[in-house]
Amino acid sequence: MIKKKENNTEKQILEAAKNIFQQKGMDGARMQEIADTAGINKSMLHYYYRSKQKLFDAVFKSAINLMAPKIIKIVETDEHLFDKIRSFTNKYISFMNKHSFIPTFIIQELNRNPDMIKEVFISKFDDSISEKLKKQIEELVEKGGIKPIKPEHLLINIVSMSIFPFMAKPLLSAVLQKNEKQYKQLINERKMHVAEFVIDAIKIK
Amino acid sequence: MIKKKENNTEKQILEAAKNIFQQKGMDGARMQEIADTAGINKSMLHYYYRSKQKLFDAVFKSAINLMAPKIIKIVETDEHLFDKIRSFTNKYISFMNKHSFIPTFIIQELNRNPDMIKEVFISKFDDSISEKLKKQIEELVEKGGIKPIKPEHLLINIVSMSIFPFMAKPLLSAVLQKNEKQYKQLINERKMHVAEFVIDAIKIK
DNA sequence: ATTTTTGTCAACCAAACGGTTAAACTATAT
DNA sequence: ATATAGTTTAACCGTTTGGTTGACAAAAAT
Structure with a gap:
């Protein structure tokens, strides 16, 4: 054999x-x-x-395994929060540029069958993924470095601004009247823009 | 008859x-x-x-007709930019609370068949929808009220943070370990949070 | 050399699908 | 009352779908 x-x-x-x-x-x-x-x-x-289901499962799992490590690594490092934010937006948007269908795919299929997330999370994120980030934010708030903000909202904001432009590309490029190239360039600008936008929003000057 | x-x-x-x-x-x-x-x-x-296609078209058109006017109205008013932002996040998130499937539906189907957007836009948004908003932002930038920002990015940021949490609910509620009620409350907080977050990001203090 | 295992394909199958038909039923108009 | 037009239904139809089968070829094992 x-x-x-x-x-x-x-x-x-x-x-x-x-x-x-x-x-x-x-x-x-x-x-x-x-x-x-x-x-x-x-x-x-x-x-x-x-079966089709088994083949689909393999594809879905592969998509998850491609995305999840990138999130975990960045969240778990010991960088300063601001650098974490810069790393995240930069690497995440770069990743999605190469795999542009993955975010829409995952979220769409998760909406079709929300139970799929359990199989994923049991193995990947044993403890609360945001526990570390949570503490880091709360410490910075107390030290007076940033304005008070719920860690949940900060995380949602960053992820939203990074992922949504890929999912809504047909809609946004039509509304903003951008062709393929122009829209791609706009998204590339966001690697830095989103990070600085978020930092400006929470920083105390 | x-x-x-x-x-x-x-x-x-x-x-x-x-x-x-x-x-x-x-x-x-x-x-x-x-x-x-x-x-x-x-x-x-x-x-x-x-046919199925005709029935689908009726449903899709109805969804668009429910969403589009809300965007246009708010963008076209003569309020101050900050109030526009507050109006938008508040009313948009309220709307999606009642019609939680619509944003995912529209964006998903638009990804499946991007040409559908043409039929929508020809009738709804004759001129550039963001032209007015564009000028308003540029004036505020020159007057020194807000930091320089591309109108496109500002619009994408606001829309992303408003819509994405609805699309990614299965994912986000699992990552953040929130049950149905807790997640709904988190989203309700965002009616105000997103607006103030955006204003903090662009305001010059 | 030959048996056995693994890989590949055309043909096939039952179920599910979107859609049609023809007959029955209902309510109005004459 | 009766004709007429609009509405509803069960039965049916051709096609597409995911999945199977059996024959056959290519390697490996003996």
Whole structure:
């Protein structure tokens, strides 16, 4: 029982499944289209992954595993809060530029089936993810470095301003009358803009 | 050819279609489930609306017509910028509290088929929606009332922080470990919080 | 060399899907 | 009363869907 051939079929399938599922979601994706994209027979999908649901689970898990570590790492470092904010917006927006379908995909599928989050969180975030951030913010508030703010709101604000522009791209680029290039540039500006905007909002001068 | 009976069937259908389409999207919605929800025979769906697509269009248009006027009105008033921001966050978050599926629905379907936005915008926003807001911001910047900021970014920031918490509710309530009630309260706090956060970020003290 | 395991494919299948039909029913107009 | 137009339903239809089967080929193991 040693490996045979180049076992790239399984990877080709997963790659194709990512493309289709992330763009069209569980409901909109078709097994035939995934097979066509992978350039293989539809039966192969069921040979390597037993069902559409199982194949979807693999894609979803892969998307989560790509995003979650980036959040945790940044939140858990010992940097100053302001630098944490700068790191987060910069790296997060860069990441989403490369994987532009992932945030919409995750949030859309989580809305379709909110129970999926449990499987994710049990393994990934054992303790409260924001406990450390919480304390850091509260200390800074007491020291007089920043205005009082609920850690929850600060976190929601940063994440919202980072992710939403990707999800609402069709809407926002139409409202703001930007073409593809202009909108991409606008988003790149936000790597720094969002961080400075947030810091300006909480800093005591 | 005068009206017969209570012609409530058509409205029952639209109401049921709103529920199903807004929660499950075009791809996930089933005509049979809409019929069951409305408590009528499936043929009635095709009798009043000719196809799934036409029925969907009616639901989508209704969602747009519910949201768009609220944006336009607030942007077009002659209030001071700060009051505009306060009005917007307050009224928008209140609105979404009552119609919690609409923002996700619109953005999800717009991602599925970005061309739909054209039909919407041609009729609704003849001129650039943000032209007025743009000038107002630029004047305030020159007068020294607020820090320099691209109107596009300010608009994206406000809209992001208002809408995203509704779209990402399953994710955020899990990360922040909030139950239904706690999360709802957190969102209610944001009616004021987002406005003051934005004002703090741009105001020169 | 041949048996066994693993991989691939075309053809097939039952269920679910959006949509149609034709007949029955209801209410108004004549 | 009867014709007429609008409304509702059960049964049906062709297509698409996720999934299966069985034959066949390619490696590995013996």
